[in-house]
Amino acid sequence: MDRTRLEAFSDGVFAVAITLLALNLAVAAPGHVSLLHQLGTHWPSFVAYLISFFVIGIIWVNHHVLVKSIKVVDRMLLFLNLVLLLFVVVIPVATGIVADYLSSTAKFAGLNGTDTQVAMALYNAVFLGMSAGFGCIFEWTLHGDRVLQPVPREQHWAARIRFVGGASFYVLGIVVAFVNAVASFVLMGLVAVYYIVERTPARPQTPGEHGAADSPGGESPLI
Amino acid sequence: MDRTRLEAFSDGVFAVAITLLALNLAVAAPGHVSLLHQLGTHWPSFVAYLISFFVIGIIWVNHHVLVKSIKVVDRMLLFLNLVLLLFVVVIPVATGIVADYLSSTAKFAGLNGTDTQVAMALYNAVFLGMSAGFGCIFEWTLHGDRVLQPVPREQHWAARIRFVGGASFYVLGIVVAFVNAVASFVLMGLVAVYYIVERTPARPQTPGEHGAADSPGGESPLI
Amino acid sequence: MDRTRLEAFSDGVFAVAITLLALNLAVAAPGHVSLLHQLGTHWPSFVAYLISFFVIGIIWVNHHVLVKSIKVVDRMLLFLNLVLLLFVVVIPVATGIVADYLSSTAKFAGLNGTDTQVAMALYNAVFLGMSAGFGCIFEWTLHGDRVLQPVPREQHWAARIRFVGGASFYVLGIVVAFVNAVASFVLMGLVAVYYIVERTPARPQTPGEHGAADSPGGESPLI
Amino acid sequence: MDRTRLEAFSDGVFAVAITLLALNLAVAAPGHVSLLHQLGTHWPSFVAYLISFFVIGIIWVNHHVLVKSIKVVDRMLLFLNLVLLLFVVVIPVATGIVADYLSSTAKFAGLNGTDTQVAMALYNAVFLGMSAGFGCIFEWTLHGDRVLQPVPREQHWAARIRFVGGASFYVLGIVVAFVNAVASFVLMGLVAVYYIVERTPARPQTPGEHGAADSPGGESPLI
Numbered sequence: 053m054d055r056t057r058l059e060a061f062s063d064g065v066f067a068v069a070i071t072l073l074a075l076n077l078a079v080a081a082p083g084h085v086s087l088l089h090q091l092g093t094h095w096p097s098f099v100a101y102l103i104s105f106f107v108i109g110i111i112w113v114n115h116h117v118l119v120k121s122i123k124v125v126d127r128m129l130l131f132l133n134l135v136l137l138l139f140v141v142v143i144p145v146a147t148g149i150v151a152d153y154l155s156s157t158a159k160f161a162g163l164n165g166t167d168t169q170v171a172m173a174l175y176n177a178v179f180l181g182m183s184a185g186f187g188c189i190f191e192w193t194l195h196g197d198r199v200l201q202p203v204p205r206e207q208h209w210a211a212r213i214r215f216v217g218g219a220s221f222y223v224l225g226i227v228v229a230f231v232n233a234v235a236s237f238v239l240m241g242l243v244a245v246y247y248i249v250e251r252t253p254a255r256p257q258t259p260g261e262h263g264a265a266d267s268p269g270g271e272s273p274l275i
Numbered sequence: 276m277d278r279t280r281l282e283a284f285s286d287g288v289f290a291v292a293i294t295l296l297a298l299n300l301a302v303a304a305p306g307h308v309s310l311l312h313q314l315g316t317h318w319p320s321f322v323a324y325l326i327s328f329f330v331i332g333i334i335w336v337n338h339h340v341l342v343k344s345i346k347v348v349d350r351m352l353l354f355l356n357l358v359l360l361l362f363v364v365v366i367p368v369a370t371g372i373v374a375d376y377l378s379s380t381a382k383f384a385g386l387n388g389t390d391t392q393v394a395m396a397l398y399n400a401v402f403l404g405m406s407a408g409f410g411c412i413f414e415w416t417l418h419g420d421r422v423l424q425p426v427p428r429e430q431h432w433a434a435r436i437r438f439v440g441g442a443s444f445y446v447l448g449i450v451v452a453f454v455n456a457v458a459s460f461v462l463m464g465l466v467a468v469y470y471i472v473e474r475t476p477a478r479p480q481t482p483g484e485h486g487a488a489d490s491p492g493g494e495s496p497l498i
Numbered sequence: 499m500d501r502t503r504l505e506a507f508s509d510g511v512f513a514v515a516i517t518l519l520a521l522n523l524a525v526a527a528p529g530h531v532s533l534l535h536q537l538g539t540h541w542p543s544f545v546a547y548l549i550s551f552f553v554i555g556i557i558w559v560n561h562h563v564l565v566k567s568i569k570v571v572d573r574m575l576l577f578l579n580l581v582l583l584l585f586v587v588v589i590p591v592a593t594g595i596v597a598d599y600l601s602s603t604a605k606f607a608g609l610n611g612t613d614t615q616v617a618m619a620l621y622n623a624v625f626l627g628m629s630a631g632f633g634c635i636f637e638w639t640l641h642g643d644r645v646l647q648p649v650p651r652e653q654h655w656a657a658r659i660r661f662v663g664g665a666s667f668y669v670l671g672i673v674v675a676f677v678n679a680v681a682s683f684v685l686m687g688l689v690a691v692y693y694i695v696e697r698t699p700a701r702p703q704t705p706g707e708h709g710a711a712d713s714p715g716g717e718s719p720l721i
Numbered sequence: 722m723d724r725t726r727l728e729a730f731s732d733g734v735f736a737v738a739i740t741l742l743a744l745n746l747a748v749a750a751p752g753h754v755s756l757l758h759q760l761g762t763h764w765p766s767f768v769a770y771l772i773s774f775f776v777i778g779i780i781w782v783n784h785h786v787l788v789k790s791i792k793v794v795d796r797m798l799l800f801l802n803l804v805l806l807l808f809v810v811v812i813p814v815a816t817g818i819v820a821d822y823l824s825s826t827a828k829f830a831g832l833n834g835t836d837t838q839v840a841m842a843l844y845n846a847v848f849l850g851m852s853a854g855f856g857c858i859f860e861w862t863l864h865g866d867r868v869l870q871p872v873p874r875e876q877h878w879a880a881r882i883r884f885v886g887g888a889s890f891y892v893l894g895i896v897v898a899f900v901n902a903v904a905s906f907v908l909m910g911l912v913a914v915y916y917i918v919e920r921t922p923a924r925p926q927t928p929g930e931h932g933a934a935d936s937p938g939g940e941s942p943l944i
Contacts (some may be wrong), residue, residue: 057728057785059280062331063735067287068514070738072366079372082379087372087390091397102361109357113350116280127782131917133431134778138771141743149748151757156751167756174760282503290510291737294518297587302595307603310595310613314620325584332580336573339503471577505726513733517741520810525818528825533818533836537843548807555803560794562726694800 054123058133059116065137066112072144076151083115097238098152100175100225103244104147108245111182118189121199132192136185148227150175153234172233176225176240183219190215218247279347281356282339288360289335289454296327297365299374315372319377322460325469329368330402331363333470334409341412344422357417359408365401365483373398376455395456399463406442441470501641505562511583512558517551518590522597539648542600545683546621549690552593553625554586556693557632564635576640582631588624598619598702600679618679622671622686629665638659664693725793727802729784735781736808739834741761741813742773745820765823768906772913773816776795777809779916790796790868801861803856812849819844823902841902842935845909846895887916 077097081089093197115136124128196209197275203211221243229236286382300320302313338359345352416422417431417484426434445465523543525536551612561582599617639645641653649657667689675682732869747767748759783803805834820842862868862878872880890912 057732057789060283060468060729061732061736061781062282063284064287064510064513064733065508065740067284068291068737068740069290071291072362072723074368075295082376082390087376087393091393106357107362109353112284116421120280122279127429130778130782134775136740138774138777141740141774142746145743145746153751153756167751169757170760171433188939229346258313283506286503286507287733290507290733293583294514296512296519296585298590300591305613306601310599314616328584328587329580330585332576335507336576343500343503364915375594381635439691489643506729509726509730510733513730513899514737516806517734517737517810520814521741523811528822528836533822533839537839551807551810555799555806558730559799566723566726692737 055119055122058125059119062119062133062137063112063119064113064116065141066108069141069144070105070112071107073101073147075106076144082235084117094151094155096237097151099241100151100154103237103240104143106244106248107179107182108143110244111136111140111186114186114216117207118186118193121201122193123200124162124196124198125217129192132185132188136182139178139182139185143182146175146178150237154237168233169230176222176229178181179225179240180219180222183222187215187219202221218243227248230236278342281348281353282342282367285338285342285356285360286335287337287348288364289331292364293328293331293335296324296331296370299367299371300324303419310451317374317378319460320374322464323370323374323377326463327366329471330405330465331366332357334363334405337409338412341409341416342467344424345416346423347409347419349422351414352415353406356413359405362401362405362408366405368403371461377460379432389457390454394457395452396449399452399459402463403442403445403449408447410438432462441466501565501568504571504576505565508561508565508579508583509558510559511586515587515590516551516554516558519547519593521595522590523547540597540601542683544596545687546593546597546600549683549686550589552690552694553628554589556690557582557628558584558634561635564632565637566608567647568618568639569646570642570644575635578631582628582635584625585628585631590692591627592624595682595698600683614679615676618675619642619672622668622675622682625686626665626668626672629668633665655712664689680692727794727799728788728884731784731806732781732787734810735745735784738810738813739774739777740817741870742770742777745817746770750877756763757871763820763824765906766820768786769820769823772909773812773837775917776851777812779865779913780805780809780855784858785900787855789863791862791872793865793867793871798858798861801854801857805858807849808847808851812851815844815847819906819934822825823906831909837902839898841905842895845891845898848890848909849888849895851923852891856884856888887912889913 079093079094080088149172153165153168191212194203194211221239225236225239225243228239300317302317363426373394376388376391409488414435415424417434444462448459448462448466502507513615523540525533525540562567596617599614637658640649667685671685671689676684748756748763761772782798819840822834822837860881863872863880890908894908894912897908
C-alpha cells in the first residue's frame with residue numbers, strides 16, 4: 053500500500069463529508085413559514101455549519117501534513133485511519149442534529165432543554181472521537197522508523213501533552229453542554245478559531261520541515 | 276503541503292457539489308400531479324440547475340488555472356481555499372431554495388413575493404461569497420514570490436478592477452432581486468454565459484502562459 | 499490545464515453519480531407494507547439501477563480511453579466535458595423518476611399511463627444528451643492536432659456514423675416509450691448489454707493502440 | 722486504460738459510499754420523541770454502521786493491494802470492477818434498511834418478524850455479492866500474465882478455498898437470518914472483526930511482497 057492511495061481515499065471522504073455539511077442548511081418548502089423568519093430561527097444551523105466546516109478543513113490540513121512524512125504504510129495505520137474517518141463522516145449528521153435541536157428549542161423546551169444538551173454533548177463527543185482517532189495516528193508516527201522527520205524521543209511526552217491539551221477542550225465541551233448548551237457551542241467555535249490561527253499541536257514542528265517544505269523562499273506563515 | 280493534494284481535495288468538493296445540484300431536479304412521487312405538469316412548473320429548477328452547474332464548472336476551471344501556477348502552499352492559502360469551498364458547497368442548497376420559491380410562487384405570492392426575492396438575493400449572495408473567496412486567493416497570488424508567472428506589479432490594480440467588475444454583477448443581482456426576482460435570474464444566466472464565452476478577468480493573462488501551457492501547437496481557443 | 503485534473507474532476511463526478519444511483523433503491527420505513535411485497539413491486543428500481551450503473555460505468559471507461567490520448571486541453575474541451583457531465587449527474591434523478599413511475603403504475607394508471615411514458619422518454623433523453631455530449635468531445639478530437647493517435651481523415655465519417663448508430667437507440671427509445679414504456683425499458687437494457695460486450699464505436703480503433711496500451715503481453719480482450 | 726484511473730474512480734466510489742453510510746444515523750426532528758430515547762432504540766443503526774464501515778474499509782484495503790500488482794488492465798477487469806462497485810454502492814441502502822427494521826421491530830413484529838429477517842438476509846446478500854465481485858477480480862488475477870507477483874499455479878485451489886471460506890460466512894448469515902436475525906447480525910460483526918485482525922485470504926501472500934512492499938525496514942504488522 054503506498055501513501056498516495058491512502059491520501060486519495062481520505063481526501064475523498066473529507067471532501068464528501070464537508071460537502072454534505074451544507075445540506076443541513078436546507079429550509080422548509082415554501083408555504084409554511086416566511087423564508088426570512090426561517091433564516092432567522094436557523095442561526096444555529098449556520099454557526100454549526102461554520103464550526104464543522106472549519107474543523108473538518110483543519111483536520112484535513114493536519115492529516116495531510118502528518119501523512120506526507122510517513123514512510124511505512126502498514127495495516128495498523130490503515131485501520132487507525134479508518135477510525136479517524138469513522139468519526140469524520142459522522143460530523144455532518146451530528147451537525148444536523150445539534151442544529152435541529154438548537155433551532156427548535158424555542159418551540160419545545162428552551163435552549164437548555166435536555167435534548168438540546170444531549171445533542172450538544174454528542175456533537176462534542178464526535179469531535180472528541182475524531183481527535184482521538186487523529187491522536188492514535190500521531191502516536192503511531194512516534195514509534196519505529198515510520199516518518200521522515202520523527203519527533204525526537206525526548207519530545208514525545210511534550211508532543212502528547214500538547215495534543216491532549218487540544219483534544220481536552222471537547223471533553224470540557226461535553227461537560228459544559230449539560231450546564232449551558234449555548235456556552236458549549238461558543239466554546240467549540242473558539243476552539244475552531246484557535247486551530248485556524250495556530251499551527252496545531254499535533255504537528256511535528258521540526259524547524260527544517262517548516263522552513264523548507266511548507267514555505268520555500270523565506271515565506272513566513274501569514275496567520 | 277504540496278499542491279497536488281490541495282487540488283485533489285478541492286476537485287473532490289467541486290465534483291460532489293456539482294453532482295448534488297442535480298438532486299434539486301427530483302419531482303414529487305407519482306399520484307399527486309401529472310409528471311408533465313410538474314416538469315412545466317419546475318422550469319426554475321432547470322434554469323437554476325444550468326446556471327449553478329456552469330458557474331461551478333467555470334470556477335473549477337479558474338481554480339485550476341490559478342493553482343497550477345502556485346509555487347508556495349502556506350496555511351493562509353489553505354484557509355482562503357477553505358473559504359472559497361465554504362461557499363461552493365452551499366451552492367446546491369441555495370439553488371434548491373431559489374428553485375423551490377420560484378416554482379411555487381404561482382401558488383402563494385406571485386413571482387415577486389418577498390420570499391422569492393429573498394431567495395434570489397440569497398442565491399446571488401452565495402455566488403458573491405464564492406467570488407470573494409476566489410478574489411482573496413487571487414489577491415494572495417499577487418504578493419511575494421508565490422506563483423510561476425506573477426502579474427507584474429503595475430498591472431495589479433487593472434487585474435483587481437477586472438476582477439471586481441465580474442463580481443459586482445452579483446451585487447447588482449442582489450439589488451435587482453428586490454425589484455424583480457426573474458430579472459435577477461436572467462442577469463445571473465447572462466453572467467454565466469459571459470464567463471463561459473470569455474476568459475475570466477481573474478486569470479493572469481500573460482501571453483507566454485497562454486500560448487504555451489494551455490494550447491501547444493498554435494491551437495487558438497475555440498470559444 | 500493539464501489532463502490529470504480534468505480526469506480527477508470527471509472521475510469524482512462519475513463516482514458520486516454512480517453511488518447516488520443506489521439511493522433510489524431505498525424502501526419505505528417499516529410498518530407500511532411488508533418488505534418482501536415492497537421488493538416485489540420495486541423491480542423497476544432494480545432494473546433501472548442496473549441499466550444506469552452500467553451505462554455510467556461504460557461512459558466512464560470510454561471517457562478515460564478518449565481523454566488519455568488527448569494532447570491539448572483547451573477551454574472548448576473543458577466546456578464540452580462540462581456538457582457531458584451535465585447529463586451524467588442528472589442520471590440518478592432520471593433513474594429515480596422512471597423507477598418511481600414504473601413501480602407505482604399498477605396503483606394509478608397502468609404500466610403505459612402517460613406519466614410512465616413521459617418518465618421513460620425523459621430517461622432515454624438524458625442518456626441521449628449524455629451521448630451527444632460525448633459525441634461532441636469525440637468530434638473535437640477529430641480536428642487539429644489534438645490527440646496522440648488521431649482517426650485518419652478518411653475514416654472520420656465512418657467513425658461518426660458508428661457513433662450516431664449507437665446514440666440513435668436512445669432516439670428510438672424515446673419513440674418506443676410512447677408506444678410501450680416497458681418495451682423502451684427492455685431496449686435500454688439491451689443497449690447497455692451491447693455496450694458492455696462490444697467495444698464502443700466512439701473509440702478510435704487503431705490496431706497499434708489496442709495491442710499496446712490496453713493489453714501488453716498479447717492479452718486478448720476477454721469480452 | 723492505466724491502473725491509476727481505475728484506482729481513482731474506485732477510491733471515489735468507496736469514499737462516497739462510506740460517507741453516505743453515516744446518513745443512516747440521522748434521528749427524527751425534535752418534538753416527537755426524546756433524543757436520548759431515540760439514540761437508545763437506534764442501537765441497530767450504530768452496530769450496522771460500524772459493521773458496514775469496516776467491511777467497506779477492509780474491501781478498500783484489499784482492493785488496493787490486489788490492484789497495485791496488476792500489470793494489464795483490460796475491459797474484462799473494468800467490467801468485473803464495476804460488478805464489485807455495483808454491490809459496494811448498495812451497502813449504504815442495505816445498511817439503512819436493516820437498521821430501520823431492527824430498530825422498529827419492537828413496535829411491529831418483534832426482533833424476528835419476517836420483515837426483519839428478510840432485511841437481515843438482504844444485508845448479508847449484498848455483502849455476499851460484494852465478496853463474489855471481489856472473488857471474480859481475484860480469479861482474473863490468477864490467469865495469464867496479469868500481475869507482478871502471481872499466485873503459483875499449484876496454490877490456485879488453496880487460494881480459492883481460502884477465499885470461498887471467507888465469503889461463505891455471508892451464505893451462513895443468510896440462513897441464520899431466517900432463524901434469528903440478531904444472531905445473524907452478531908455473526909456479521911464477528912466476520913468484520915476477523916477481517917480487521919487477520920490478513921484476508923483473498924490476498925496473494927507471497928513472502929517477498931509482504932516483507933518488501935508493505936513494511937520496509939523490517940516493520941512487522943501490528944494487528
